[in-house]
Amino acid sequence: MLKAKLFAIVFVISAACAAPAMAQMVIDFDQAMQMAKENNRQLKLLKADSEFARLQVKEAYSGAYPVVNAVGSYSRNILIPKLEQDFEMNGEKASFKMELGRDNNYYGSVTLDQPLWIAGKIGLAIKIAKIYQDLAETGVAKGEKDLRFQVTQAFYGVIVTNEFKNLTVKTEEQIKSHLKNAQAMFDQGVVSEYDLLRAEVELANFHPTVTASEEASKMAREGLRILLGLEPAQEFTLKGELSEITPDQIDLEDAVIFAEQNRIDYMQLGLQKKMYTQLLKIEQRSQYWPSFFLSMAYTRQAQETDQTLYDNYFWSEGLSAGVSVTVPLFDGFKTRSRVQMAKVNLKKNDLMTMQAKDGIRLEIKSAFSKLYEAQDKLHASRKAAAQADKGYAIAEVRYQEGLSTQVELLDARLAQTQAQTSLLSAKFDLIVANAELKKAMGF
Numbered sequence: 529m530l531k532a533k534l535f536a537i538v539f540v541i542s543a544a545c546a547a548p549a550m551a552q553m554v555i556d557f558d559q560a561m562q563m564a565k566e567n568n569r570q571l572k573l574l575k576a577d578s579e580f581a582r583l584q585v586k587e588a589y590s591g592a593y594p595v596v597n598a599v600g601s602y603s604r605n606i607l608i609p610k611l612e613q614d615f616e617m618n619g620e621k622a623s624f625k626m627e628l629g630r631d632n633n634y635y636g637s638v639t640l641d642q643p644l645w646i647a648g649k650i651g652l653a654i655k656i657a658k659i660y661q662d663l664a665e666t667g668v669a670k671g672e673k674d675l676r677f678q679v680t681q682a683f684y685g686v687i688v689t690n691e692f693k694n695l696t697v698k699t700e701e702q703i704k705s706h707l708k709n710a711q712a713m714f715d716q717g718v719v720s721e722y723d724l725l726r727a728e729v730e731l732a733n734f735h736p737t738v739t740a741s742e743e744a745s746k747m748a749r750e751g752l753r754i755l756l757g758l759e760p761a762q763e764f765t766l767k768g769e770l771s772e773i774t775p776d777q778i779d780l781e782d783a784v785i786f787a788e789q790n791r792i793d794y795m796q797l798g799l800q801k802k803m804y805t806q807l808l809k810i811e812q813r814s815q816y817w818p819s820f821f822l823s824m825a826y827t828r829q830a831q832e833t834d835q836t837l838y839d840n841y842f843w844s845e846g847l848s849a850g851v852s853v854t855v856p857l858f859d860g861f862k863t864r865s866r867v868q869m870a871k872v873n874l875k876k877n878d879l880m881t882m883q884a885k886d887g888i889r890l891e892i893k894s895a896f897s898k899l900y901e902a903q904d905k906l907h908a909s910r911k912a913a914a915q916a917d918k919g920y921a922i923a924e925v926r927y928q929e930g931l932s933t934q935v936e937l938l939d940a941r942l943a944q945t946q947a948q949t950s951l952l953s954a955k956f957d958l959i960v961a962n963a964e965l966k967k968a969m970g971f
Contacts, residue, residue: 553764557683560756560766564679565672567757574664574671581657581664588657591650594642603633630831634841640824644851647817652810659803663796670792673967675755680963682752687770688956689748692949693741699945700738703731706941710934723934730938770955772906775899775962780892783969787888790970794884801877808870815856815863824849888968895965902961906954909947916940916947 555563565571608631614623643650710727713719758764788794827846856863923940926932 551763553758553762554767555756555764556767557679560683560752561676561679563756563758564675568675568755569757571668571671571675574668578661578664578668581661585654585657585661588650588654591643591653594640596638596640598636598638600636601634603635605629605631605633631834633829633831635827635829637825637827639826640822642822644820644822646819646821647813649810649813652806652813656803656806656810659799659806663799663803666792666796666799670796673792673971677963677967678755679752681960682748682755683766683768684770684956684959686745686748686752686766687768688952689741689745690766691770691952693738693745695945695948695952696734696738696741699941700731700734702941703727703734706937707731709928718930719934726934726938770952770959772955773959773962775903775958775965780896783892783896783965784889787892787969788885791888792970794881794888794970797877797881797884801874801881804870804873804877808867808874811863811867811870815867818853818855821852821854822849823852891968892965895961895968898961899958899965902954902958905950906958909951909954913944913947913951916944920944 609628610625611628612623612625614621616622707724707727707730710719710724714721714724753760753762753764825846825848828843830841830843832841920940920943923932923937927934927937
């Protein structure tokens with residue numbers, strides 16, 4: 529039973545983290561949170577996404593600027609084609625041959641292409657890029673809030689597993705002490721061999737629990753280490769305790785309203801709707817509206833023989849400009865399908881928003897239920913631990929005075945250990961349940 533409770537706590541911690549230490553560090557909760565924000569790899573990925581989205585906005589603006597290209601080329605005619613032309617002169621037929629080209633060919637050009645108006649799609653693309661940037665930035669904010677919940681689980685998980693380890697070590701020392709007393713009382717003929725054997729068996733049976741608690745404490749520390757981004761060699765201790773907190777009093781409906789105004793995932797659905805709306809406008813304009821473009825080109829070229837000095841080359845120059853218009857007539861219903869797809873995305877977004885609203889209410893109800901359960905568990909565990917301590921003290925005195933058996937003492941110790949374990953677990957559960965409610969509300 530003790531192992532089950534222990535590994536249940538460790539499982540919660542391991543789910544929040546997954547293992548990378550030099551001079552000893554002392555870390556409190558606020559410092560742990562700051563370190564996680566700076567070093568957590570998942571949060572770094574979200575920040576990289578945000579930077580990527582910011583650059584996409586710059587890329588969207590580039591569509592409004594002209595595109596200027598320069599081209600230069602050189603080619604050499606190894607075999608120059610010739611044209612033979614026949615003609616008559618003074619009644620006699622004659623012919624001459626003319627080379628079509630020169631040994632060296634040089635060509636250079638500078639072109640400019642400027643979109644004048646493409647159905648307003650550039651402005652819409654910029655708006656979409658900015659919305660996507662907002663989505664990425666809210667993703668970072670959501671990652672930080674999720675990270676706070678994970679740090680709460682992991683930080684206090686290390687504390688609770690360490691306290692449980694100390695409890696099991698203390699209990700084992702008590703068992704060893706009672707085994708020593710049982711041996712002395714057996715040697716004096718006060719207790720039977722059965723009582724001595726029971727004490728020996730209890731020590732043997734309890735030692736794996738001590739080992740398990742030590743391993744659980746190590747696992748919890750490694751999980752926190754990864755979450756904070758600490759090096760494997762970095763040693764640290766935590767500054768904090770598993771204190772009994774008093775959650776804020778809040779009404780369920782008020783909590784739901786607050787969540788709808790502050791939950792980032794709910795806000796993101798609103799941003800997605802804006803983005804889908806702009807995408808629909810782009811597709812609708814692509815279906816019917818024309819686009820206008822300006823183009824300009826400057827060219828310079830020369831063809832000369834090897835015998836001609838470069839300074840004497842004849843360069844032919846040209847400059848042209850024009851405006852073109854593109855009108856969509858028929859594209860195999862491609863744009864029409866894309867318009868319909870954009871409308872479907874908007875409908876899906878509306879359904880997802882309603883679904884998210886229902887999910888938020890359910891999540892908050894569940895968080896309230898867990899919080900109430902944790903409060904009741906803490907109240908009962910506190911009372912049970914006090915009674916178990918008192919019961920064990922009485923049983924110990926009775927056993928030393930020969931008024932009870934070893935079985936009664938063992939039962940009292942087991943009840944005390946279970947009650948203290950339950951109290952530790954209840955304190956941890958209340959902290960996590962309170963953090964979970966805040967996360968559900970969007971804090």
